[in-house]
Amino acid sequence: MLGSLDVLRGASALAFEKEGSAVTPFTFHAPQAALDDLKFRLQHARFADRETVNDWSQGAPLAKLQALVAYWRTGYDWRRCEAKLNSFPQYRTEIDGIGIHFLHVRSPHVAALPIVITHGWPGSVIEFFKVIDLLTNPTAHGGRAEDAFHVVAPSLPGFAFSDKPVSRGWNVDRIARAWAELMRRLGYSHYVAQGGDWGAWVTTRMAQHHLPGLQGIHLNFPLLYPTTLPASLTPVEQRAVESMNRFQSEEFSFFSVQATKPQMIGYALADSPVGQFAWIYEQFREHTDNQGDPESALTRDEMLDDITLYWLTDTAASSARLYFENADLGANAGLVDIPVGYSVFPRELYCPPRSWAEACYSKLIYWHELDRGGHFAAFEQPQLFTAELRACFRLLRNGSSRTTTDSLHAWLTNKDEKP
Numbered sequence: 001m002l003g004s005l006d007v008l009r010g011a012s013a014l015a016f017e018k019e020g021s022a023v024t025p026f027t028f029h030a031p032q033a034a035l036d037d038l039k040f041r042l043q044h045a046r047f048a049d050r051e052t053v054n055d056w057s058q059g060a061p062l063a064k065l066q067a068l069v070a071y072w073r074t075g076y077d078w079r080r081c082e083a084k085l086n087s088f089p090q091y092r093t094e095i096d097g098i099g100i101h102f103l104h105v106r107s108p109h110v111a112a113l114p115i116v117i118t119h120g121w122p123g124s125v126i127e128f129f130k131v132i133d134l135l136t137n138p139t140a141h142g143g144r145a146e147d148a149f150h151v152v153a154p155s156l157p158g159f160a161f162s163d164k165p166v167s168r169g170w171n172v173d174r175i176a177r178a179w180a181e182l183m184r185r186l187g188y189s190h191y192v193a194q195g196g197d198w199g200a201w202v203t204t205r206m207a208q209h210h211l212p213g214l215q216g217i218h219l220n221f222p223l224l225y226p227t228t229l230p231a232s233l234t235p236v237e238q239r240a241v242e243s244m245n246r247f248q249s250e251e252f253s254f255f256s257v258q259a260t261k262p263q264m265i266g267y268a269l270a271d272s273p274v275g276q277f278a279w280i281y282e283q284f285r286e287h288t289d290n291q292g293d294p295e296s297a298l299t300r301d302e303m304l305d306d307i308t309l310y311w312l313t314d315t316a317a318s319s320a321r322l323y324f325e326n327a328d329l330g331a332n333a334g335l336v337d338i339p340v341g342y343s344v345f346p347r348e349l350y351c352p353p354r355s356w357a358e359a360c361y362s363k364l365i366y367w368h369e370l371d372r373g374g375h376f377a378a379f380e381q382p383q384l385f386t387a388e389l390r391a392c393f394r395l396l397r398n399g400s401s402r403t404t405t406d407s408l409h410a411w412l413t414n415k416d417e418k419p
Contacts (some may be wrong), residue, residue, distance in 0.1 A: 018072040026090040027102060029162060031311050031348060035078060038273055038311060041218030044266035044272045056285060057250075060278050064293075069274055070283070072304055078312075081305040084129060092161065095178045098170075101161035102154035103128070104186060107136040112148035113393060114188040116179055120197020120221070121258075121319055121375065122280040123155045124160050126306050130382035134391065146397065147390040154182060156198065158308055158318030165318070171325040172201040173209070180211035189213050192393055193240045196221040196377060198322060204333045207340070215272040216365070218387070218392045220377045224360055225331035234355040243350035244331070251349075253284055254279070258323035266317020273311050280307050287375035289347035297380050334360065341392030345381070347374030366392040396409060 042188040047066060068127060088137045103125050106112070115135070117128050125145050128151075134141050135149040155162040157170045157178075179202065183191050195203035200221035207217045225244060233241060257265050269276045281294065288297035295303075310316060340361040344351050346369075354367050368388060373381040377388075 098163035109148035114191035118199030134386040176205035218341040223333035258320035262320035269316035289374040346372035
């Protein structure tokens with residue numbers, strides 16, 4: 001497998017050299033007609049019948065959904081989110097035949113560590129709004145200059161302002177190679193990477209392919225489920241298995257639909273903002289660290305910022321196709337032999353035991369189990385998320401850690417050599 005990917009890597013490198021490296025500034029201003037059309041559709045929406053239960057087991061309750069849709073129509077202000085988006089330096093560049101949108105925010109601290117951060121579904125770069133200044137300018141928030149990052153946050157192909165692939169093949173491996181090219185194109189010869197959800201897959205693949213310049217990774221999504229479970233489970237392993245079983249039996253429907261029929265769900269969501277809202281709102285309810293309602297973890301506006309971005313860019317189908325492209329992936333991404341940090345947020349899909357990570361990551365330099373936070377860690381807990389990245393990559397900057405070995409220290413000592 002890796003041998004064939006090495007060939008693809010070489011072929012892609014040649015293609016990248018041929019296509020040039022133009023990076024163009026980007027801003028977005030939604031046409032007023034698009035916002036007016038959204039309000040018109042919301043005003044004339046036809047809702048499904050009320051659920052036959054008194055909980056969320058059939059999806060978002062009708063009364064809850066109607067109240068939030070009314071707020072979306074009468075109280076929500078996209079222009080506020082748009083102004084925030086455009087306050088960050090944004091760019092587009094063509095990589096491997098499609099345009100890639102990304103935020104690129106350089107730190108005022110010249111020795112900052114470059115990092116590429118990747119979102120998942122139903123996320124977007126909006127997830128990172130609250131952490132970008134914390135990461136790039138730590139001294140403005142009580143931090144230390146030596147913890148600063150230059151932040152690159154791309155939009156996945158088919159999401160937001162990146163192009164929608166028009167043919168098969170944009171899986172996590174291809175995205176991983178594109179991200180390495182993006183970092184090279186931006187002038188970063190050495191960098192680290194971070195990801196959750198699909199971003200964790202992309203980040204892991206970058207590490208597994210030993211892409212040039214990548215020094216280490218941090219993950220906040222478990223890709224660590226053993227192919228074969230031991231006959232006797234520890235209490236921690238038992239909890240992880242029960243959580244995974246619950247996800248597969250009760251919460252797997254969105255995954256199954258998008259991995260098998262992305263076009264069909266795309267038709268429904270592209271035509272109905274209420275459908276688009278409900279499809280994503282349910283995910284915020286199920287996978288944030290909330291008290292029964294998503295609004296106890298994220299504000300109405302924060303969730304609507306992300307949902308409105310999907311609506312305005314008409315990316316329901318194109319984002320769902322990422323599941324179709326990667327439908328053959330299991331729950332375990334396999335071995336990684338470069339430095340890995342992992343943060344366990346308690347309301348993740350499941351929380352793996354450290355032993356599962358140690359079996360896959362031979363250079364596990366950081367492991368921390370937190371007391372709050374869920375699947376959308378940067379969105380929900382920006383301060384904690386930032387602290388995790390600082391703590392993890394501080395170990396790489398310093399060349400030492402709680403679990404590093406002499407061989408890792410030697411690897412870090414020679415990290416400025418050309419790959």
